[in-house]
Amino acid sequence: MNNNVKRLLPLAALLLAACSSQPGEPVKKDDSYDRETAGGRYALRKDMAPGEMPDMSHVKDAVPRFEPYSRQGNKDYNVWGQDYEVWRDVQNYKDEGMASWYGAKFHGYHTSNGEVYDMFTMTAAHKNLPLPSFVRVTNTENGKQVVVRVNDRGPFHDGRIIDLSYAAAWKLGMLGKGTAPVKVELIKVAPNKEDVRLANQGPGRHIQLLATRSGDKARELAARLSREYGFPARVEHQSDWYKLQMGPIPATQTDDLLARLIAEGYKQAYFLK
Structure with missing residues:
Protein backbone atom coordinates (compact mmCIF):
# COMPACT_ATOMS: atom_id res chain seq x y z
CA MET A 1 0.00 0.00 0.00
CA ASN A 2 1.51 3.31 -1.03
CA ASN A 3 1.67 6.39 1.17
CA ASN A 4 -1.13 8.15 -0.71
CA VAL A 5 -3.54 5.32 -0.02
CA LYS A 6 -2.46 5.09 3.63
CA ARG A 7 -3.21 8.78 3.99
CA LEU A 8 -6.52 8.48 2.21
CA LEU A 9 -7.88 5.73 4.45
CA PRO A 10 -8.11 7.75 7.67
CA LEU A 11 -9.17 10.73 5.60
CA ALA A 12 -12.01 8.76 4.09
CA ALA A 13 -13.16 7.67 7.53
CA LEU A 14 -13.42 11.25 8.65
CA LEU A 15 -14.76 12.95 5.50
CA LEU A 16 -18.41 12.34 6.26
CA ALA A 17 -19.48 15.96 6.32
CA ALA A 18 -18.41 19.01 8.19
CA CYS A 19 -20.74 21.56 9.46
CA SER A 20 -21.23 24.32 11.90
CA SER A 21 -23.29 27.41 11.23
CA GLN A 22 -23.15 30.38 8.96
CA PRO A 23 -22.58 33.46 11.15
CA GLY A 24 -25.90 34.43 12.58
CA GLU A 25 -27.69 31.49 10.96
CA PRO A 26 -29.34 28.92 13.26
CA VAL A 27 -28.81 25.25 12.53
CA LYS A 28 -32.01 23.86 11.04
CA LYS A 29 -32.73 20.33 12.14
CA ASP A 30 -34.92 19.22 9.24
CA ASP A 31 -34.89 15.89 7.41
CA SER A 32 -31.64 16.73 5.60
CA TYR A 33 -29.80 17.65 8.82
CA ASP A 34 -26.84 15.34 9.40
CA ARG A 35 -27.01 14.66 13.13
CA GLU A 36 -23.72 12.80 13.23
CA THR A 37 -21.59 15.59 11.88
CA ALA A 38 -23.56 18.83 12.34
CA GLY A 39 -23.28 21.22 15.24
CA GLY A 40 -19.57 21.89 15.28
CA ARG A 41 -17.66 18.65 14.84
CA TYR A 42 -15.37 20.54 12.49
CA ALA A 43 -15.65 23.94 14.19
CA LEU A 44 -12.53 25.86 15.10
CA ARG A 45 -13.18 25.24 18.81
CA LYS A 46 -15.58 22.82 20.41
CA ASP A 47 -17.20 25.65 22.41
CA MET A 48 -17.54 28.01 19.43
CA ALA A 49 -21.04 29.39 18.93
CA PRO A 50 -22.49 29.70 15.41
CA GLY A 51 -22.14 33.49 15.40
CA GLU A 52 -18.42 33.23 16.19
CA MET A 53 -17.49 31.39 13.00
CA PRO A 54 -15.09 33.56 10.96
CA ASP A 55 -16.52 35.77 8.24
CA MET A 56 -15.12 34.82 4.82
CA SER A 57 -16.69 37.60 2.74
CA HIS A 58 -13.22 39.07 2.07
CA VAL A 59 -11.83 35.85 0.56
CA LYS A 60 -11.62 35.97 -3.22
CA ASP A 61 -12.36 33.11 -5.58
CA ALA A 62 -9.49 31.03 -6.88
CA VAL A 63 -8.13 32.43 -10.15
CA PRO A 64 -8.11 29.76 -12.88
CA ARG A 65 -4.73 29.38 -14.55
CA PHE A 66 -2.68 26.73 -16.25
CA GLU A 67 -0.85 24.48 -13.79
CA PRO A 68 0.99 21.27 -14.70
CA TYR A 69 -0.53 18.30 -12.93
CA SER A 70 1.42 17.37 -9.82
CA ARG A 71 3.35 14.12 -9.55
CA GLN A 72 1.71 13.43 -6.22
CA GLY A 73 -2.00 12.76 -6.00
CA ASN A 74 -2.59 11.80 -9.64
CA LYS A 75 -2.35 8.04 -9.40
CA ASP A 76 -5.33 5.70 -9.33
CA TYR A 77 -6.06 4.64 -5.77
CA ASN A 78 -8.22 2.43 -3.56
CA VAL A 79 -10.25 3.46 -0.50
CA TRP A 80 -12.35 1.04 1.57
CA GLY A 81 -11.92 -1.63 -1.12
CA GLN A 82 -13.19 0.61 -3.92
CA ASP A 83 -10.97 1.58 -6.83
CA TYR A 84 -10.91 5.18 -8.03
CA GLU A 85 -9.58 6.29 -11.41
CA VAL A 86 -7.91 9.67 -11.83
CA TRP A 87 -8.97 11.34 -15.08
CA ARG A 88 -5.87 12.30 -17.07
CA ASP A 89 -7.02 14.23 -20.13
CA VAL A 90 -10.41 15.55 -19.13
CA GLN A 91 -11.39 18.63 -21.14
CA ASN A 92 -15.04 19.02 -20.21
CA TYR A 93 -16.75 18.07 -16.98
CA LYS A 94 -20.14 18.97 -15.54
CA ASP A 95 -21.99 17.22 -12.75
CA GLU A 96 -24.79 17.84 -10.29
CA GLY A 97 -25.13 16.34 -6.83
CA MET A 98 -24.51 17.01 -3.18
CA ALA A 99 -21.54 18.94 -1.82
CA SER A 100 -20.15 18.79 1.72
CA TRP A 101 -17.31 20.67 3.43
CA TYR A 102 -14.35 19.92 5.68
CA GLY A 103 -12.54 22.16 8.11
CA ALA A 104 -10.44 22.22 11.26
CA LYS A 105 -9.94 18.45 11.48
CA PHE A 106 -7.69 18.68 8.43
CA HIS A 107 -6.50 22.30 8.60
CA GLY A 108 -2.69 22.38 8.42
CA TYR A 109 -2.31 18.80 7.21
CA HIS A 110 -1.31 17.49 3.80
CA THR A 111 -3.78 17.28 0.95
CA SER A 112 -3.51 14.51 -1.64
CA ASN A 113 -1.63 17.03 -3.78
CA GLY A 114 1.15 17.26 -1.18
CA GLU A 115 0.18 20.80 -0.20
CA VAL A 116 -0.97 21.98 3.21
CA TYR A 117 -4.74 22.27 3.58
CA ASP A 118 -5.90 25.77 4.49
CA MET A 119 -9.60 25.87 5.28
CA PHE A 120 -9.66 29.65 4.82
CA THR A 121 -8.77 29.52 1.11
CA MET A 122 -10.89 28.54 -1.88
CA THR A 123 -10.06 24.88 -2.39
CA ALA A 124 -11.90 21.58 -2.75
CA ALA A 125 -11.56 17.80 -2.91
CA HIS A 126 -12.78 15.60 -5.77
CA LYS A 127 -12.50 11.86 -6.31
CA ASN A 128 -11.45 11.86 -9.99
CA LEU A 129 -10.36 15.25 -11.34
CA PRO A 130 -6.60 15.65 -11.92
CA LEU A 131 -4.77 17.72 -9.32
CA PRO A 132 -4.77 20.63 -9.48
CA SER A 133 -7.95 21.61 -11.35
CA PHE A 134 -10.25 24.61 -11.19
CA VAL A 135 -14.03 24.31 -11.00
CA ARG A 136 -17.02 26.58 -10.67
CA VAL A 137 -19.49 25.42 -8.01
CA THR A 138 -23.07 26.71 -7.94
CA ASN A 139 -25.43 26.17 -5.01
CA THR A 140 -28.61 25.33 -6.90
CA GLU A 141 -30.77 26.19 -3.88
CA ASN A 142 -29.73 29.85 -3.67
CA GLY A 143 -27.80 30.53 -6.89
CA LYS A 144 -24.53 31.46 -5.13
CA GLN A 145 -21.32 30.60 -7.01
CA VAL A 146 -17.63 30.15 -6.18
CA VAL A 147 -14.51 29.17 -8.10
CA VAL A 148 -12.23 26.77 -6.25
CA ARG A 149 -8.93 25.00 -6.85
CA VAL A 150 -9.16 21.22 -6.46
CA ASN A 151 -6.09 19.91 -4.61
CA ASP A 152 -7.40 16.97 -2.55
CA ARG A 153 -9.28 13.67 -2.78
CA GLY A 154 -12.78 13.01 -1.51
CA PRO A 155 -15.53 13.00 -0.44
CA PHE A 156 -15.96 9.28 0.13
CA HIS A 157 -19.46 9.55 1.58
CA ASP A 158 -22.06 8.04 -0.76
CA GLY A 159 -23.94 10.53 -2.88
CA ARG A 160 -21.51 13.44 -2.57
CA ILE A 161 -19.56 14.77 -5.53
CA ILE A 162 -17.29 17.45 -4.03
CA ASP A 163 -15.88 18.47 -0.65
CA LEU A 164 -15.36 22.20 -0.15
CA SER A 165 -13.13 24.23 2.14
CA TYR A 166 -14.71 26.19 4.98
CA ALA A 167 -14.27 29.45 3.03
CA ALA A 168 -16.00 28.08 -0.07
CA ALA A 169 -18.85 26.59 1.97
CA TRP A 170 -19.30 29.91 3.81
CA LYS A 171 -19.62 31.79 0.53
CA LEU A 172 -22.10 29.26 -0.81
CA GLY A 173 -24.26 29.59 2.31
CA MET A 174 -24.16 25.88 3.15
CA LEU A 175 -22.51 25.78 6.57
CA GLY A 176 -25.74 25.33 8.51
CA LYS A 177 -26.72 21.98 7.00
CA GLY A 178 -23.23 20.92 6.04
CA THR A 179 -24.39 19.80 2.60
CA ALA A 180 -26.05 21.45 -0.39
CA PRO A 181 -27.14 20.51 -3.91
CA VAL A 182 -24.62 21.92 -6.37
CA LYS A 183 -23.60 22.07 -9.99
CA VAL A 184 -19.88 21.59 -10.65
CA GLU A 185 -18.22 22.74 -13.90
CA LEU A 186 -14.57 22.31 -14.88
CA ILE A 187 -12.73 25.48 -15.92
CA LYS A 188 -10.00 24.44 -18.34
CA VAL A 189 -7.16 26.87 -19.04
CA ALA A 190 -4.90 26.18 -22.03
CA PRO A 191 -1.16 26.81 -21.55
CA ASN A 192 0.46 29.78 -23.28
Missing part, protein backbone atom coordinates in the same frame (compact mmCIF):
# COMPACT_ATOMS: atom_id res chain seq x y z
CA LYS A 193 3.99 29.73 -24.73
CA GLU A 194 5.58 30.75 -21.44
CA ASP A 195 3.70 28.00 -19.57
CA VAL A 196 4.95 25.42 -22.05
CA ARG A 197 8.53 26.72 -21.76
CA LEU A 198 8.50 26.50 -17.98
CA ALA A 199 6.90 23.07 -18.01
CA ASN A 200 9.63 21.80 -20.34
CA GLN A 201 12.27 22.93 -17.87
CA GLY A 202 11.19 20.22 -15.48
CA PRO A 203 9.20 20.03 -12.27
CA GLY A 204 11.19 22.71 -10.45
CA ARG A 205 13.03 22.57 -7.13
CA HIS A 206 12.10 22.45 -3.45
CA ILE A 207 13.41 24.65 -0.66
CA GLN A 208 13.65 23.56 2.97
CA LEU A 209 13.05 26.56 5.23
CA LEU A 210 13.51 25.16 8.71
CA ALA A 211 13.27 22.15 11.01
CA THR A 212 11.41 22.32 14.31
CA ARG A 213 10.18 19.95 16.99
CA SER A 214 6.76 21.65 16.94
CA GLY A 215 4.41 20.16 14.37
CA ASP A 216 1.81 22.85 15.04
CA LYS A 217 4.35 25.61 14.37
CA ALA A 218 5.50 23.98 11.13
CA ARG A 219 1.96 23.47 9.81
CA GLU A 220 0.90 27.00 10.74
CA LEU A 221 3.91 28.46 8.93
CA ALA A 222 3.32 26.21 5.92
CA ALA A 223 -0.27 27.41 5.50
CA ARG A 224 0.76 31.07 5.87
CA LEU A 225 3.75 30.88 3.53
CA SER A 226 1.73 29.07 0.88
CA ARG A 227 -0.75 31.94 0.89
CA GLU A 228 1.96 34.60 0.85
CA TYR A 229 4.24 33.12 -1.81
CA GLY A 230 1.76 31.20 -3.96
CA PHE A 231 3.71 27.92 -3.95
CA PRO A 232 2.73 24.64 -2.29
CA ALA A 233 4.19 24.11 1.19
CA ARG A 234 4.47 20.83 3.05
CA VAL A 235 5.66 19.47 6.39
CA GLU A 236 7.78 16.33 6.47
CA HIS A 237 7.86 14.45 9.80
CA GLN A 238 11.09 12.57 10.50
CA SER A 239 11.84 11.23 13.97
CA ASP A 240 11.24 14.15 16.38
CA TRP A 241 11.60 16.81 13.69
CA TYR A 242 9.09 18.57 11.45
CA LYS A 243 10.69 19.94 8.28
CA LEU A 244 9.00 22.83 6.49
CA GLN A 245 9.50 22.68 2.72
CA MET A 246 8.19 24.69 -0.23
CA GLY A 247 7.88 23.75 -3.90
CA PRO A 248 8.06 22.77 -6.64
CA ILE A 249 9.34 26.21 -7.70
CA PRO A 250 10.00 26.99 -11.40
CA ALA A 251 13.68 27.21 -12.31
CA THR A 252 13.27 30.87 -13.29
CA GLN A 253 12.24 31.82 -9.74
CA THR A 254 14.24 29.58 -7.41
CA ASP A 255 17.25 31.83 -6.78
CA ASP A 256 15.17 34.96 -6.22
CA LEU A 257 12.79 33.15 -3.90
CA LEU A 258 15.60 31.61 -1.82
CA ALA A 259 17.24 35.03 -1.42
CA ARG A 260 13.91 36.54 -0.37
CA LEU A 261 13.26 33.82 2.21
CA ILE A 262 16.72 34.22 3.72
CA ALA A 263 16.26 38.02 3.86
CA GLU A 264 12.95 37.55 5.66
CA GLY A 265 14.52 35.52 8.48
CA TYR A 266 14.75 31.94 7.22
CA LYS A 267 18.55 31.90 7.53
CA GLN A 268 18.80 28.11 7.22
CA ALA A 269 16.80 27.86 3.96
CA TYR A 270 18.46 25.76 1.24
CA PHE A 271 17.65 23.83 -1.94
CA LEU A 272 16.80 20.16 -1.56
CA LYS A 273 18.64 17.81 -3.91
Whole structure:
Protein backbone atom coordinates (compact mmCIF):
# COMPACT_ATOMS: atom_id res chain seq x y z
CA MET A 1 0.00 0.00 0.00
CA ASN A 2 1.51 3.31 -1.03
CA ASN A 3 1.67 6.39 1.17
CA ASN A 4 -1.13 8.15 -0.71
CA VAL A 5 -3.54 5.32 -0.02
CA LYS A 6 -2.46 5.09 3.63
CA ARG A 7 -3.21 8.78 3.99
CA LEU A 8 -6.52 8.48 2.21
CA LEU A 9 -7.88 5.73 4.45
CA PRO A 10 -8.11 7.75 7.67
CA LEU A 11 -9.17 10.73 5.60
CA ALA A 12 -12.01 8.76 4.09
CA ALA A 13 -13.16 7.67 7.53
CA LEU A 14 -13.42 11.25 8.65
CA LEU A 15 -14.76 12.95 5.50
CA LEU A 16 -18.41 12.34 6.26
CA ALA A 17 -19.48 15.96 6.32
CA ALA A 18 -18.41 19.01 8.19
CA CYS A 19 -20.74 21.56 9.46
CA SER A 20 -21.23 24.32 11.90
CA SER A 21 -23.29 27.41 11.23
CA GLN A 22 -23.15 30.38 8.96
CA PRO A 23 -22.58 33.46 11.15
CA GLY A 24 -25.90 34.43 12.58
CA GLU A 25 -27.69 31.49 10.96
CA PRO A 26 -29.34 28.92 13.26
CA VAL A 27 -28.81 25.25 12.53
CA LYS A 28 -32.01 23.86 11.04
CA LYS A 29 -32.73 20.33 12.14
CA ASP A 30 -34.92 19.22 9.24
CA ASP A 31 -34.89 15.89 7.41
CA SER A 32 -31.64 16.73 5.60
CA TYR A 33 -29.80 17.65 8.82
CA ASP A 34 -26.84 15.34 9.40
CA ARG A 35 -27.01 14.66 13.13
CA GLU A 36 -23.72 12.80 13.23
CA THR A 37 -21.59 15.59 11.88
CA ALA A 38 -23.56 18.83 12.34
CA GLY A 39 -23.28 21.22 15.24
CA GLY A 40 -19.57 21.89 15.28
CA ARG A 41 -17.66 18.65 14.84
CA TYR A 42 -15.37 20.54 12.49
CA ALA A 43 -15.65 23.94 14.19
CA LEU A 44 -12.53 25.86 15.10
CA ARG A 45 -13.18 25.24 18.81
CA LYS A 46 -15.58 22.82 20.41
CA ASP A 47 -17.20 25.65 22.41
CA MET A 48 -17.54 28.01 19.43
CA ALA A 49 -21.04 29.39 18.93
CA PRO A 50 -22.49 29.70 15.41
CA GLY A 51 -22.14 33.49 15.40
CA GLU A 52 -18.42 33.23 16.19
CA MET A 53 -17.49 31.39 13.00
CA PRO A 54 -15.09 33.56 10.96
CA ASP A 55 -16.52 35.77 8.24
CA MET A 56 -15.12 34.82 4.82
CA SER A 57 -16.69 37.60 2.74
CA HIS A 58 -13.22 39.07 2.07
CA VAL A 59 -11.83 35.85 0.56
CA LYS A 60 -11.62 35.97 -3.22
CA ASP A 61 -12.36 33.11 -5.58
CA ALA A 62 -9.49 31.03 -6.88
CA VAL A 63 -8.13 32.43 -10.15
CA PRO A 64 -8.11 29.76 -12.88
CA ARG A 65 -4.73 29.38 -14.55
CA PHE A 66 -2.68 26.73 -16.25
CA GLU A 67 -0.85 24.48 -13.79
CA PRO A 68 0.99 21.27 -14.70
CA TYR A 69 -0.53 18.30 -12.93
CA SER A 70 1.42 17.37 -9.82
CA ARG A 71 3.35 14.12 -9.55
CA GLN A 72 1.71 13.43 -6.22
CA GLY A 73 -2.00 12.76 -6.00
CA ASN A 74 -2.59 11.80 -9.64
CA LYS A 75 -2.35 8.04 -9.40
CA ASP A 76 -5.33 5.70 -9.33
CA TYR A 77 -6.06 4.64 -5.77
CA ASN A 78 -8.22 2.43 -3.56
CA VAL A 79 -10.25 3.46 -0.50
CA TRP A 80 -12.35 1.04 1.57
CA GLY A 81 -11.92 -1.63 -1.12
CA GLN A 82 -13.19 0.61 -3.92
CA ASP A 83 -10.97 1.58 -6.83
CA TYR A 84 -10.91 5.18 -8.03
CA GLU A 85 -9.58 6.29 -11.41
CA VAL A 86 -7.91 9.67 -11.83
CA TRP A 87 -8.97 11.34 -15.08
CA ARG A 88 -5.87 12.30 -17.07
CA ASP A 89 -7.02 14.23 -20.13
CA VAL A 90 -10.41 15.55 -19.13
CA GLN A 91 -11.39 18.63 -21.14
CA ASN A 92 -15.04 19.02 -20.21
CA TYR A 93 -16.75 18.07 -16.98
CA LYS A 94 -20.14 18.97 -15.54
CA ASP A 95 -21.99 17.22 -12.75
CA GLU A 96 -24.79 17.84 -10.29
CA GLY A 97 -25.13 16.34 -6.83
CA MET A 98 -24.51 17.01 -3.18
CA ALA A 99 -21.54 18.94 -1.82
CA SER A 100 -20.15 18.79 1.72
CA TRP A 101 -17.31 20.67 3.43
CA TYR A 102 -14.35 19.92 5.68
CA GLY A 103 -12.54 22.16 8.11
CA ALA A 104 -10.44 22.22 11.26
CA LYS A 105 -9.94 18.45 11.48
CA PHE A 106 -7.69 18.68 8.43
CA HIS A 107 -6.50 22.30 8.60
CA GLY A 108 -2.69 22.38 8.42
CA TYR A 109 -2.31 18.80 7.21
CA HIS A 110 -1.31 17.49 3.80
CA THR A 111 -3.78 17.28 0.95
CA SER A 112 -3.51 14.51 -1.64
CA ASN A 113 -1.63 17.03 -3.78
CA GLY A 114 1.15 17.26 -1.18
CA GLU A 115 0.18 20.80 -0.20
CA VAL A 116 -0.97 21.98 3.21
CA TYR A 117 -4.74 22.27 3.58
CA ASP A 118 -5.90 25.77 4.49
CA MET A 119 -9.60 25.87 5.28
CA PHE A 120 -9.66 29.65 4.82
CA THR A 121 -8.77 29.52 1.11
CA MET A 122 -10.89 28.54 -1.88
CA THR A 123 -10.06 24.88 -2.39
CA ALA A 124 -11.90 21.58 -2.75
CA ALA A 125 -11.56 17.80 -2.91
CA HIS A 126 -12.78 15.60 -5.77
CA LYS A 127 -12.50 11.86 -6.31
CA ASN A 128 -11.45 11.86 -9.99
CA LEU A 129 -10.36 15.25 -11.34
CA PRO A 130 -6.60 15.65 -11.92
CA LEU A 131 -4.77 17.72 -9.32
CA PRO A 132 -4.77 20.63 -9.48
CA SER A 133 -7.95 21.61 -11.35
CA PHE A 134 -10.25 24.61 -11.19
CA VAL A 135 -14.03 24.31 -11.00
CA ARG A 136 -17.02 26.58 -10.67
CA VAL A 137 -19.49 25.42 -8.01
CA THR A 138 -23.07 26.71 -7.94
CA ASN A 139 -25.43 26.17 -5.01
CA THR A 140 -28.61 25.33 -6.90
CA GLU A 141 -30.77 26.19 -3.88
CA ASN A 142 -29.73 29.85 -3.67
CA GLY A 143 -27.80 30.53 -6.89
CA LYS A 144 -24.53 31.46 -5.13
CA GLN A 145 -21.32 30.60 -7.01
CA VAL A 146 -17.63 30.15 -6.18
CA VAL A 147 -14.51 29.17 -8.10
CA VAL A 148 -12.23 26.77 -6.25
CA ARG A 149 -8.93 25.00 -6.85
CA VAL A 150 -9.16 21.22 -6.46
CA ASN A 151 -6.09 19.91 -4.61
CA ASP A 152 -7.40 16.97 -2.55
CA ARG A 153 -9.28 13.67 -2.78
CA GLY A 154 -12.78 13.01 -1.51
CA PRO A 155 -15.53 13.00 -0.44
CA PHE A 156 -15.96 9.28 0.13
CA HIS A 157 -19.46 9.55 1.58
CA ASP A 158 -22.06 8.04 -0.76
CA GLY A 159 -23.94 10.53 -2.88
CA ARG A 160 -21.51 13.44 -2.57
CA ILE A 161 -19.56 14.77 -5.53
CA ILE A 162 -17.29 17.45 -4.03
CA ASP A 163 -15.88 18.47 -0.65
CA LEU A 164 -15.36 22.20 -0.15
CA SER A 165 -13.13 24.23 2.14
CA TYR A 166 -14.71 26.19 4.98
CA ALA A 167 -14.27 29.45 3.03
CA ALA A 168 -16.00 28.08 -0.07
CA ALA A 169 -18.85 26.59 1.97
CA TRP A 170 -19.30 29.91 3.81
CA LYS A 171 -19.62 31.79 0.53
CA LEU A 172 -22.10 29.26 -0.81
CA GLY A 173 -24.26 29.59 2.31
CA MET A 174 -24.16 25.88 3.15
CA LEU A 175 -22.51 25.78 6.57
CA GLY A 176 -25.74 25.33 8.51
CA LYS A 177 -26.72 21.98 7.00
CA GLY A 178 -23.23 20.92 6.04
CA THR A 179 -24.39 19.80 2.60
CA ALA A 180 -26.05 21.45 -0.39
CA PRO A 181 -27.14 20.51 -3.91
CA VAL A 182 -24.62 21.92 -6.37
CA LYS A 183 -23.60 22.07 -9.99
CA VAL A 184 -19.88 21.59 -10.65
CA GLU A 185 -18.22 22.74 -13.90
CA LEU A 186 -14.57 22.31 -14.88
CA ILE A 187 -12.73 25.48 -15.92
CA LYS A 188 -10.00 24.44 -18.34
CA VAL A 189 -7.16 26.87 -19.04
CA ALA A 190 -4.90 26.18 -22.03
CA PRO A 191 -1.16 26.81 -21.55
CA ASN A 192 0.46 29.78 -23.28
CA LYS A 193 3.99 29.73 -24.73
CA GLU A 194 5.58 30.75 -21.44
CA ASP A 195 3.70 28.00 -19.57
CA VAL A 196 4.95 25.42 -22.05
CA ARG A 197 8.53 26.72 -21.76
CA LEU A 198 8.50 26.50 -17.98
CA ALA A 199 6.90 23.07 -18.01
CA ASN A 200 9.63 21.80 -20.34
CA GLN A 201 12.27 22.93 -17.87
CA GLY A 202 11.19 20.22 -15.48
CA PRO A 203 9.20 20.03 -12.27
CA GLY A 204 11.19 22.71 -10.45
CA ARG A 205 13.03 22.57 -7.13
CA HIS A 206 12.10 22.45 -3.45
CA ILE A 207 13.41 24.65 -0.66
CA GLN A 208 13.65 23.56 2.97
CA LEU A 209 13.05 26.56 5.23
CA LEU A 210 13.51 25.16 8.71
CA ALA A 211 13.27 22.15 11.01
CA THR A 212 11.41 22.32 14.31
CA ARG A 213 10.18 19.95 16.99
CA SER A 214 6.76 21.65 16.94
CA GLY A 215 4.41 20.16 14.37
CA ASP A 216 1.81 22.85 15.04
CA LYS A 217 4.35 25.61 14.37
CA ALA A 218 5.50 23.98 11.13
CA ARG A 219 1.96 23.47 9.81
CA GLU A 220 0.90 27.00 10.74
CA LEU A 221 3.91 28.46 8.93
CA ALA A 222 3.32 26.21 5.92
CA ALA A 223 -0.27 27.41 5.50
CA ARG A 224 0.76 31.07 5.87
CA LEU A 225 3.75 30.88 3.53
CA SER A 226 1.73 29.07 0.88
CA ARG A 227 -0.75 31.94 0.89
CA GLU A 228 1.96 34.60 0.85
CA TYR A 229 4.24 33.12 -1.81
CA GLY A 230 1.76 31.20 -3.96
CA PHE A 231 3.71 27.92 -3.95
CA PRO A 232 2.73 24.64 -2.29
CA ALA A 233 4.19 24.11 1.19
CA ARG A 234 4.47 20.83 3.05
CA VAL A 235 5.66 19.47 6.39
CA GLU A 236 7.78 16.33 6.47
CA HIS A 237 7.86 14.45 9.80
CA GLN A 238 11.09 12.57 10.50
CA SER A 239 11.84 11.23 13.97
CA ASP A 240 11.24 14.15 16.38
CA TRP A 241 11.60 16.81 13.69
CA TYR A 242 9.09 18.57 11.45
CA LYS A 243 10.69 19.94 8.28
CA LEU A 244 9.00 22.83 6.49
CA GLN A 245 9.50 22.68 2.72
CA MET A 246 8.19 24.69 -0.23
CA GLY A 247 7.88 23.75 -3.90
CA PRO A 248 8.06 22.77 -6.64
CA ILE A 249 9.34 26.21 -7.70
CA PRO A 250 10.00 26.99 -11.40
CA ALA A 251 13.68 27.21 -12.31
CA THR A 252 13.27 30.87 -13.29
CA GLN A 253 12.24 31.82 -9.74
CA THR A 254 14.24 29.58 -7.41
CA ASP A 255 17.25 31.83 -6.78
CA ASP A 256 15.17 34.96 -6.22
CA LEU A 257 12.79 33.15 -3.90
CA LEU A 258 15.60 31.61 -1.82
CA ALA A 259 17.24 35.03 -1.42
CA ARG A 260 13.91 36.54 -0.37
CA LEU A 261 13.26 33.82 2.21
CA ILE A 262 16.72 34.22 3.72
CA ALA A 263 16.26 38.02 3.86
CA GLU A 264 12.95 37.55 5.66
CA GLY A 265 14.52 35.52 8.48
CA TYR A 266 14.75 31.94 7.22
CA LYS A 267 18.55 31.90 7.53
CA GLN A 268 18.80 28.11 7.22
CA ALA A 269 16.80 27.86 3.96
CA TYR A 270 18.46 25.76 1.24
CA PHE A 271 17.65 23.83 -1.94
CA LEU A 272 16.80 20.16 -1.56
CA LYS A 273 18.64 17.81 -3.91
